[in-house]
Amino acid sequence: MEKSTDYKLGWLGRWIAARHMALAGYITKIIMIETGLTYKQVRRLYKDIENDGYELERRSRTFRGGATLIHSHTSKIQASLLMQLYRNIGGEDVIRSIDIKSLSKAFRMYHAIRKEVPGMKGIRWTPFDITDAWCLASELRSGDAMLEECGACQCNYFTSVNQRTCVECPYCVADRTKVVGA
Template sequence: MLLAGFITQIVSIETGLQPKKVRGIRKDLMDNGYTVAPTRRSLRSSKTIIVGQAGKLHASLFMSIYARLGGIASYEGKAPKILESINIDSLLRAFSLYHIILHELPPSNLISWQSALTISDAWSLAAELRSEEATIFNCLTCGNDYYEAVIQDTLIDCPYCKELAQSTLKLFNEVTEKEVA
């Protein structure tokens, strides 16, 4: 988990190790030549992760992948596994796919590396989903899943439809400007 970039607090929560022990392991890894990403000290919540439309789009993209890999659908009346506990394997796979998708998407103001999630941010969003402080909705307009947290500061709406609407409006303005000129 340390090599994947998780902050000490998350490794401590997931493993049951004391933070001092986790910091010692981090130091040992670095002393042995492993690349351990520098981490911030605090755990963020959706309130600081989802501060605008870009954050909402990133959170929705990642959480849609995580939900599908983690089995969001209910089977035989049982709650999905990711609603019972955080599945680290699914989280890591989803994070890897999220980064692959970011590389493949066309340039956009909303989908940029500047507002990309960290693995610790991804864990925080998954923790909020598990604790029912967030949910994943399905948009009735475009059919995509999107993430909404109780404490986020953005409006409850589909970030994909909003991005599509902005792109369409920009294209419309470009076309009409050419027609007028």
């Protein structure tokens, strides 16, 4: 599978990849990292996109890591869901390099699942944006995060060395919380 960072795609291929990323909501810095385009080229791309009548949906402006993204068991459940989808789509290669196509597909599936699950609404379940997804994938690639298998429920869950929550399985924690509250 060709990546947007594969410079064999040539300038046009990188420009197209950058355009898709911009329309998906990736921030400038990530587009630059993944495509090799300069800041000035990405700004020109944004202008072209707006001239074509599209609206850019960049929700965040900075990178965030596990310390700010994973701050509760609900955010850990969401990170686990998103990164498990990403790994299932992209395979083992996502541990070595970020695959933008697989990440974008996983991100769309994550939001489709969120819409179907009635309990994933409200302030406790604030959704990740595409930049957050890339940041989680970046931690996975760098070895600062991993998908672990729970010995009790056999579910895979995402854990980051930088997270502000306990390291245990978020699904088991959620189950124990339901039992205690019942």
